[in-house]
Amino acid sequence: MIEVRDLKVRYGGRLVADVPELDVGAGECVAIVGESGSGKSTTLLTLLGLTPDAEISGHVRVCGVDVLTASPRALREIRGARAALVMQSPQAALSPATRLGVLMRRALRLHGRDGSEQAMARAVAEVLLDPEILRRYPHEISGGQAQRFAIALAVALGAEAILADEPTSALDVTVQAEVIGVLRRLRRERGLALLMVSHDLALVSTIADRVLVMKDGAVVESGPAATVLAEPAHPYTRELLEALP
Amino acid sequence: MTLLRAERVTLGYGGRPVVHDVSLGVTEGGVGLIGESGSGKTTLARAFLGLLTPMSGNIYYGDQTLKKANLRAFRRDVQPVFQAEALDPRMRVGRSIAEALPRAARARVGELLEQVGLDPALAARRPHELSGGQRQRVVIARALAVGPRLLILDEPTSALDVTVQARILDLLASLETERLLITHNLAVVERLCRTSHVLFAGRVVESGPTARLLANPAHPYTRALRDAVPKLGGAPPEARGRTEAVPAATGCPFRLRCPLAVAACEQAPAPRDLGGAGGTGGMEGRRVACHRAEDVLSA
Amino acid sequence: MTDVTPLGRRLPRLPDGFAALGAVLIVAVVLAAVLAPWLAPYPPDEPRPLERLLPPSGAHWFGTDQVGRDVLTRILYGGRTSLLIAGAVLGVSAVAGVALGVVAGYAGGRVRDVIMRVTDVFLAFPALLLSLALAVVLQPGVNTVILAIAVTWWPWYARLAASVAASVATRPYVDAARCLGVPAPLIILRHVLPNSLTPVLVQLSLDVGGVILTSAALSYLGLGAQEPVAEWGLMVQQGQTLFSTNWWVVTFPGLAILVTAFAFNVLGEGLRNALDPRRAVR
Numbered sequence: 174m175i176e177v178r179d180l181k182v183r184y185g186g187r188l189v190a191d192v193p194e195l196d197v198g199a200g201e202c203v204a205i206v207g208e209s210g211s212g213k214s215t216t217l218l219t220l221l222g223l224t225p226d227a228e229i230s231g232h233v234r235v236c237g238v239d240v241l242t243a244s245p246r247a248l249r250e251i252r253g254a255r256a257a258l259v260m261q262s263p264q265a266a267l268s269p270a271t272r273l274g275v276l277m278r279r280a281l282r283l284h285g286r287d288g289s290e291q292a293m294a295r296a297v298a299e300v301l302l303d304p305e306i307l308r309r310y311p312h313e314i315s316g317g318q319a320q321r322f323a324i325a326l327a328v329a330l331g332a333e334a335i336l337a338d339e340p341t342s343a344l345d346v347t348v349q350a351e352v353i354g355v356l357r358r359l360r361r362e363r364g365l366a367l368l369m370v371s372h373d374l375a376l377v378s379t380i381a382d383r384v385l386v387m388k389d390g391a392v393v394e395s396g397p398a399a400t401v402l403a404e405p406a407h408p409y410t411r412e413l414l415e416a417l418p
Numbered sequence: 419m420t421l422l423r424a425e426r427v428t429l430g431y432g433g434r435p436v437v438h439d440v441s442l443g444v445t446e447g448g449v450g451l452i453g454e455s456g457s458g459k460t461t462l463a464r465a466f467l468g469l470l471t472p473m474s475g476n477i478y479y480g481d482q483t484l485k486k487a488n489l490r491a492f493r494r495d496v497q498p499v500f501q502a503e504a505l506d507p508r509m510r511v512g513r514s515i516a517e518a519l520p521r522a523a524r525a526r527v528g529e530l531l532e533q534v535g536l537d538p539a540l541a542a543r544r545p546h547e548l549s550g551g552q553r554q555r556v557v558i559a560r561a562l563a564v565g566p567r568l569l570i571l572d573e574p575t576s577a578l579d580v581t582v583q584a585r586i587l588d589l590l591a592s593l594e595t596e597r598l599l600i601t602h603n604l605a606v607v608e609r610l611c612r613t614s615h616v617l618f619a620g621r622v623v624e625s626g627p628t629a630r631l632l633a634n635p636a637h638p639y640t641r642a643l644r645d646a647v648p649k650l651g652g653a654p655p656e657a658r659g660r661t662e663a664v665p666a667a668t669g670c671p672f673r674l675r676c677p678l679a680v681a682a683c684e685q686a687p688a689p690r691d692l693g694g695a696g697g698t699g700g701m702e703g704r705r706v707a708c709h710r711a712e713d714v715l716s717a
Numbered sequence: 718m719t720d721v722t723p724l725g726r727r728l729p730r731l732p733d734g735f736a737a738l739g740a741v742l743i744v745a746v747v748l749a750a751v752l753a754p755w756l757a758p759y760p761p762d763e764p765r766p767l768e769r770l771l772p773p774s775g776a777h778w779f780g781t782d783q784v785g786r787d788v789l790t791r792i793l794y795g796g797r798t799s800l801l802i803a804g805a806v807l808g809v810s811a812v813a814g815v816a817l818g819v820v821a822g823y824a825g826g827r828v829r830d831v832i833m834r835v836t837d838v839f840l841a842f843p844a845l846l847l848s849l850a851l852a853v854v855l856q857p858g859v860n861t862v863i864l865a866i867a868v869t870w871w872p873w874y875a876r877l878a879a880s881v882a883a884s885v886a887t888r889p890y891v892d893a894a895r896c897l898g899v900p901a902p903l904i905i906l907r908h909v910l911p912n913s914l915t916p917v918l919v920q921l922s923l924d925v926g927g928v929i930l931t932s933a934a935l936s937y938l939g940l941g942a943q944e945p946v947a948e949w950g951l952m953v954q955q956g957q958t959l960f961s962t963n964w965w966v967v968t969f970p971g972l973a974i975l976v977t978a979f980a981f982n983v984l985g986e987g988l989r990n991a992l993d994p995r996r997a998v999r
Contacts, residue, residue, distance in 0.1 A: 208579035209550070318662055345454035345602060350646040350655035357654060372580060376648040379655065402651060416584035417650060418605030467896050493898035504889035508911050514890075517907075518897035557893075564897065 174199055174334045174366035175220060175256075180231035182212070182219050189227075189390050190215045197334065200360055202367040204377040204398070206413070207387035213370045216387070217336050220368070221258055222248045236333055254284045257327030259337040264319040267311035274307030277326055284330055296329035297322065300355045317348035321355055328359060334366040335359075342373065353380060374413055378402045386410050420444055421568050421596060422466060422496060427475035429461050429620075435473060437461050437620040444568060444598045447612030450628060451600045452643070458620035459600045463572050466598060467498050497561035499571045499590075504557050505545040511556045512541025518564050530559040534589060551582035558589065568596045571610075576603060604632060604647055613703070616640045618672055619665035622689070626704035636692055636704065636711040638676050670708070682709045736987020742980035746973075750796035759787040761794040762945040770963045780965035782956065788965060792973050794947040799977070802863055802948075803928040807921055809867040814874025815910070815917055821875070822882025823891075823901070823909050833879065836872035845869075845934065852940035859948075862932050862941040870928070877920055881913040888912075915992045923985030926978025933974055949974050 177195035181188060190212035197203045207213040218224050220233055222240050233240040236255040238247055252258065260266060267276060274293060281288035294304035300321040306314060314322070320340060327335055335356070341349035357380060359365045371377050377384060378398055385395040386407065394407040405411045423443030428435050437458040442449070444466075453459040464470040465477055468484050479487040479496070498504075505514055515531070516524045528538030534555040545553055554574065561569055574590065575583040587609055590597070599610050607614050607628055614628040616637065624637040635641040648655045663674035670676070673683040687709045693701025708714065749756060765785035773780045779788035821832035839847075848865035855861045885891065886909060894904050933950025935941035937957075942948035944955075949970045956966035 208581065315662060345661070346604075346646040346655070347454065347642050347657065347661045350657040351661055353648075353654055354657050373648065374580070375650045375652075376655070378650050379648045379652055399651070412581055414650070416580040418584070418587070418603075418609055464892075467892070469892055469895060490898060493896060496896075498893060498896050500889040500893060504893050506890040506894075506908050506912065509907070517894060517899060560893065560897070 174201075174236060175203075175336075175368055176232070176234040177220065178232040180216070180219065180233060181229070182215055182224060183228040184226065186228075190219065190387075191391050192216055192231075192385070192387075193392065194395075195385060197366045197368050199333070199366050200364040201383070202360060202369065202381045203383045203385070204369045204371055204381035205385045205387055206371060206374055206377055208372060208413075210389070211387040212390040213387050214338050217258075217338050217368065217370050220336060221252050221256060223252075223258070250284075253280075254286075254330040255332060256334040256336060257323075257330065257332040259320065259323050259327065259335055259340045261339040261343050262316065262319075263323040264311055264314075264316065266323075267319065269311050271310070272307065273309055273311065273314070273322060277307065277329065280326060281329060286330060292329065296325045299328060299359075300325040301351070315348070317344050317352060320344065320352050324352075324355060324359070328363070328365075332365070334368065337367065337369045339371055340369065341376070342371070349376070356380070374402065375417060386413070421480065422598070423478050424462070424465065424472075425476050425478060427462075427465060427472045427477065429458070429465050429470060430473050431461075433473075435620065437465075439475070440617075440620075440622050441475075442615050442622060442625065444596055445613055446596065448597045448599060448610045450607035450611035450614035451598065451617055452602065452604065452607055452614055453600075453617035454602050454643075456619070457617040459617050460572060461620075462617070463498070463570055463598070463600045466570055467496065468492065494564050495567045497564060497566035497569055499558055499561050499569050499574050501554075501557075501573055501577050503553075503577070505553060505560075507545055510542055510544055511548065511553075515541070515556065515560045515563055517560070526563070530563055531556075533562065534559045535585075549582075550578050551586060554578060554582075554586050555589065558586075558593075562593070566595055568598065569593070571597055571599045571601075573601050573603075574599075575606060576601065604644060608632060616643070621671060621707065623672065623708065624704075624706045625689075626692075627702075630700065630704065634715060636706040636715050637672075637708045638678050638710070638714050639672050641714055641717075642675075672708075678710045678713060680710070685709075735983045736991070739980040739982070739984035739987065742976060743984060746796060746977050746980065747800065749793055750800050753790075753793040753797055757787070757790040757793045759790045761790050761947050762786065770959070770966070772963070773965055779969040780963070782952070782966050783959065783963075788952075788969050791947045791952060792949070792970055795949045795952060795970065796973065796977075798859060798942055798946060798948040799929050799932065799950075799974075802859060802866070802932045803925045805863045806866045806870055806928045806932075807924055809863070810871035810874050811917060811921060813867075814871040814876075815878040815913070818875040818878025819882040819905055819909050819913055822879040822884075822913070823886045823905050825883065825886070829879065829883075832875065836875045839869065839872040840876075842869065845931065848931065848935055849938070849940060852935055857940050857943055859942050859946065862935050865935065866928060866931050870924070874917065874920070877916060878913055881916050882909050885909050885912045919985055919989040919992060921985075922981050922988055925981035925985075929974060929978055 175197040177192055180192040182190040205213040205216060215224060219229060220235055220240060229241055235251055238251050277293050278288040293307055297304050297306060302318060302321055302325065306318060341352050344352065356367060360367055381398045383396065384398045384401045385392050386409065388409050394401055394405065394410050401410060405414060420443035425441050427437065427440050429437040440462060451459045451462060461470065465472055476483040479492050505511060512527045515527050519526060527541050531538045531541060536552060536555050540548065540552065575586050578586060587606065591610060597610060599607060601607060611628050614631055615622045616624040616639065618639045624631060624640045631640065632644055635644055646655045646657065661675065665671040666674050669684040669686050673679040687707045689705050689707040692704040692706055692711065768781050768785040770783060771777055771781045777787050779792065781787055817832050821829040847869045851865040851868065852861050891904060891908050894908055932941055933953065936948050936950030937954040942951050952970035953967055960967045
């Protein structure tokens with residue numbers, strides 16, 4: 174679903190992300206872990222062609238499309254429908270004066286999907302939201318609801334992969350548990366590929382199959398989550414683990 | 419006697435209460451106020467700092483209510499440590515720290531910076547020229563400048579990277595002041611507070627020694643919170659009940675979210691001591707406001 | 718998602734080059750006004766009946782007016798008057814408005830209510846109308862223009878400063894200062910005021926053009942600067958009947974107003990974008 178080889182992202186000549194290899198297959202969950210400035214978010218955004226000012230080299234294939242050489246139109250189709258970006262606070266990305274149902278219908282129609290009431294109700298029910306939410310405005314819903322709505326939209330658009338940038342770090346832990354539960358179920362039932370950027374090692378250890386640890390733009394360690402977190406090979410990974418309260 | 423305590427305090431803005439009838443004191447060994455967004459924990463912290471006047475009830479500083487107390491002494495004794503963003507963006511951090519110091523004591527700025535593990539030369543910088551961890555240390559240094567006996571810490575580490583967080587916690591644990599810690603992070607409370615109070619929808623739903631309270635919660639909300647925290651290599655966090663249900667206006671506020679709610683929960687549960695009066699059998703000091711606490715404990 | 722949900726909808730913006738152009742024009746206008754005595758080819762207020770209404774030429778680049786004064790010279794000197802008026806009006810408005818505004822914003826409650834009601838009273842009058850009334854009651858002249866416009870202008874600054882200060886007052890660093898026992902006047906001076914100034918600066922540069930236009934309007938109505946003082950609005954007013962026959966008498970002072978107002982406006986717009994990219998504070 175996602176295939177990255179020798180990706181190097183530079184801003185003004187400065188290397189901010191260097192990822193030799195990253196693969197996410199259908200139904201897999203891979204996590205990029207690191208602290209601020211590690212290049213983890215840049216990597217994620219680059220996969221969706223969202224770093225327009227960067228100098229990028231290497232190969233990036235997302236849902237079969239070569240992102241670095243794709244036309245703007247092909248990129249839009251990838252971003253809009255097949256590989257969805259879920260951000261830390263999705264509410265900021267929801268137009269404040271539009272009801273969620275209207276937003277969703279527009280998005281579905283734009284990509285030629287079924288925008289009927291029933292289809293939308295099914296989509297939000299799948300993330301455990303009451304279909305009544307479609308009549309609300311973005312400011313009338315909580316952060317956890319907004320995050321699940323964003324996921325519902327991605328699923329209704331037929332997303333095959335979800336790229337999530339700290340999807341739960343702005344949420345309360347009880348709400349985080351709910352969002353993570355939804356993501357896990359979609360993975361299992363729909364074979365969704367999940368690439369997640371997070372600073373929370375404990376959270377990552379509970380859901381990721383594989384982990385990449387980044388520091389200062391470089392991948393310092395990668396491998397199966399269980400191995401990396403149980404027997405960290407790199408001192409930085411050990412430092413991160415020891416810092417856990 | 420405790421330095422600072424709330425007695426039956428109700429707090430709100432514009433006549434609408436957000437904290438209801440809370441009584442608690444800052445006891446030795448650190449006190450934690452655990453709550454998620456909207457629980458009223460920051461409002462309570464503001465009242466403890468004298469920044470918000472209670473709608474009813476009183477905050478006691480020693481044996482005086484805050485209204486009557488010597489405010490100069492109170493300001494010296496009780497200091498806040500807010501998040502790292504609590505520095506004036508236009509002011510050099512040295513000046514921020516020195517703000518409350520008499521002119522003669524300005525030289526202590528370097529000393530204070532060293533005390534929180536920073537290079538005294540950083541005094542000439544502005545906040546945006548420092549890292550998040552350094553800014554948080556400056557915030558702590560400013561609070562320490564007046565020699566407080568009690569620090570009120572409001573989410574002191576939640577905006578920081580984990581490795582930085584760990585070092586700030588070390589620093590806070592090493593300080594000799596008493597502390598009242600407000601946070602949503604259970605691990606931080608475990609580290610810094612001997613006693614904890616769990617807040618839900620502006621009410622204290624459970625209190626007790628932190629370690630026992632988290633090991634064996636008596637309130638379904640405390641249990642839901644604890645179970646939602648991901649553990650390294652553990653099972654994925656579990657959601658119990660529907661988190662989006664709003665707090666109930668009558669009866670137990672948690673009942674609409676509670677997997678154990680029964681008809682009795684439509685009557686608000688009064689806080690009560692566990693294990694009988696005075697507490698026995700490992701239940702010393704534990705209080706809970708739940709009709710079904712025994713079922714939660716035995717589950 | 719990115720395609721459907723407007724990620725930070727932006728209003729159309731002028732390119733940055735415009736702000737720089739504005740700054741260059743402003744420097745030019747200010748220099749021209751300051752250096753008028755040296756730059757001007759003729760004395761500003763010496764009628765030469767024999768040289769009335771000469772069209773633009775090598776000797777008189779912008780022509781001469783109805784009493785034979787050089788239009789270019791009058792424009793250079795007029796800039797001094799117009800900029801003086803703008804500077805004085807905005808200086809008074811900003812100082813008075815911001816002082817009251819930050820106090821209102823920081824104090825909140827009843828203090829804020831009282832101060833805001835007073836500003837509301839001033840705001841209830843249409844600006845030009847109040848200026849007109851004042852200008853009629855008082856002796857017409859530059860000082861009257863300054864007073865008249867300032868009276869209607871300061872409440873906007875009070876409002877702006879109050880709303881910004883109210884939001885600054887809720888910042889944790891203000892709470893921290895209160896907890897340290899810093900007295901309220903010092904908190905306002907040290908923390909609230911400096912952190913409330915950015916939008917005020919932007920508003921000031923946006924307003925220069927507006928004040929010049931208002932003072933021109935008052936002069937145009939005969940209530941502002943009086944002969945023989947050179948002032949752009951007055952020049953337009955006195956030349957208006959000549960527009961069809963001697964266009965230069967009106968056109969050049971009109972252009973001076975336009976260019977100056979434009980320059981300050983684009984600079985203000987540029988400042989707003991540069992200092993406040995999210996436009997959060999207004």
